[in-house]
Amino acid sequence: MTIEPITGRYLRIEVAGTAQRIYVEEAGQGRPVLCLHTAGADSRQWRHLMNDAEVTRDHRLIAFDMPWHGKSLPPEGFETREYLLTTETYIATVLAVAEGLDLDCPLLAGCSMGGRIALQLAALHAGRFSGFIAIEASDFQPAWYDIDWFHRPDAHGGEMGAALVSANISPHAPAAERWNTLWMFMQSGPGVFRGDLSFYTRDDSLLGRLAQIDTARTPVHILVGAYDLTCTPEDARRTAAAIPGATLAVMDELGHFPMSEHPRGFRPFFLDALSRMHPPAGR
């Protein structure tokens, strides 16, 4: 029998005037690292790193489920609302969680849409963080698919979403972790993946902000998997090139969900990323 070191609690905060009950889990001690999940999934994507004693020995990993995701409820009145994530709401949510947890300049690690918002925060709110690990993160890609496929009355959006994103998982990923990763998409609430994709595939506001990022103040390290069809190595290279001082690592055997789909393969890249996040000046 094993009891994992991860503990979960609920944070009640107000985000842009709306009361939210946010599920937060954490493990470890030391420098805080706030971890953001991808679209259509939840904080379970971070479970392997949170169970990794070498990572948590001197890092406090904190992951939360965005409202509407995982164990975070949608807001009151959701039954008549269309969920469409926006850059503004996403930023406000991350900042409110960091403040609600009283985190002092945490590192921010985000994957996919979490990586996109990490770069937005690096451009607009760098003072609230001490570094950014942007995984499968890029400036912008429009959708090649119709996001409305994933919320329709005649089909299961979660199962279709999982089948679609399986295209982004590396064939090197262990089968068990491939399916655990896809399960989160299958479980996603109706319209949630679509609402996340609305943010990810329609908001190109980061394009004009990349040059504002000051990596001398807060380092930015971008990680990208070679099997990622959504954020390709070319997308990540273009994005890194537009951020003066940003560093990039291409992970040859990984896909779009590296921390979840192939934890052993991702581990050295994440440890390397942490080592690049120099402590903030004066701390």
Add this chain to the structure above:
Amino acid sequence: MLPILQRMGRQLDGRPHLLRLGRLMSETVLLKVDAEEYYLFFDRGRLAEIQPGPSRKTPWRFAISTDRAALDEFWRARPRPGFHDIFGLVTIGRARIDGDILALVKNLRFFKEFLALARDEAAA
């Protein structure tokens, strides 16, 4: 190509989970491999018939067009990036999907796992 597709049809019959996933899949799919055409007649998740083309009289719901070298790489146990998924083949310009793509997406897991059945054989 035809023997491979026939084997895949037999493999499908031995996969109860795929037959369950495909129980609403009764469509004709056109598979084009280089200049060869194959009409795959699915009936409630089973591959009921394979009709080699070309045919101007056979209606189909969606079509996948690719080349044999791309398929051979797709069928390796660990294909190179881009060759690992049908949408990857499209992204790298080695395949094209036409027709009612929503019919494909509604049956996407079923169809992807069907098309990958030859991969299992390659890995064995």
